[in-house]
Ligand SMILES: [Zn+2]
């Protein structure tokens with residue numbers, strides 16, 4: 553998650569999304585992490601599938617559980633730092649399952665990610 557965004561994030565919503573995913577990586581549930589000292593639960597990171605930066609394109613709040621995915625640190629960094637080909641693979645894994653968000657094309661998602669600079 554980029555620290556520079558001006559949109560306020562709700563930690564409760566992110567926690568709920570991680571719990572729903574049972575603290576597993578939603579790219580691949582076999583991606584193991586470790587038990588977090590803070591929560592005593594498997595460590596996972598929340599990621600806004602449609603980056604918060606693009607809120608202006610949507611009428612619903614992007615900081616919602618439907619838009620938050622649970623990821624292991626490696627997959628999470630891939631969304632932010634991977635080459636665009638890697639990001640496209642990651643996006644394709646979620647695009648169909650997040651149907652409530654699909655009132656836009658997958659090419660639009662690719663272009664969102666393509667325009668992001670690594671934070
Ligand atoms: Zn992220």
Ligand SMILES: [Zn+2]
Nearest residue numbers: 577583624627
């Ligand atoms: Zn993973």
